[in-house]
Amino acid sequence: MTDASLVILYVADPPASAAFYRDLLGKPPVESSPTFAMLPFRDGLMLGLWSRRTVEPAAEAAGGATELAFTVAGPAEVDAVHRDWRSRGLPIAQAPADMDFGRTFVALDPDGHRLRVFAPEMP
Structure with a gap:
């Protein structure tokens, strides 16, 4: 592959x-x-x-149905990126939170696509 x-x-x-x-x-x-x-x-x-108007073949997907994930080095960096993106005016869909896979937050791009930043939890 x-x-x-x-x-x-x-x-x-x-x-x-x-x-x-x-x-x-x-x-x-x-x-x-x-x-x-x-x-x-x-x-x-x-x-x-x-x-969206010119893609071939036509696609029905809208923003929010897609997520790009960005891995960072640790929980403090998740919080730092969150502060930076919030200060830039990005809409925040999920505030920083500790989840079963690590610390994360989700912002949105202008089309509503989800931008997840996370630091994987290390064993």
């Missing part, structure tokens, strides 16, 4: 979403058009932002 190379979110406004993720991730888009934008994560994984 081949490795995953691209995660695609369907968005209302790819240039606006690209600006949001550029500011959030600190990395500029490597591709940008009115209907599609792409930004790099680490290790070659890319984030695609495709216009």
Whole structure:
């Protein structure tokens, strides 16, 4: 099996979403058009932002049905990222909490996609 190379979110406004993720991730888009934008994560994984109106075949999924998860080093970093994202005005769907898998919180992007930050609980 081949490795995953691209995660695609369907968005209302790819240039606006690209600006949001550029500011959030600190990395500029490597591709940008009115209907599609792409930004790099680490290790070659890319984030695609495709216009909901032009995706083929048409997709019915709406924001909130997708979650991107970001792993951080520990519980204190979860809280620090939460403070940073909250200060940037990101809507917070779940305040920092300790769950069975570790410390986590969930923010939302402009289309309602869930952005989970978590620190796995170490045995």
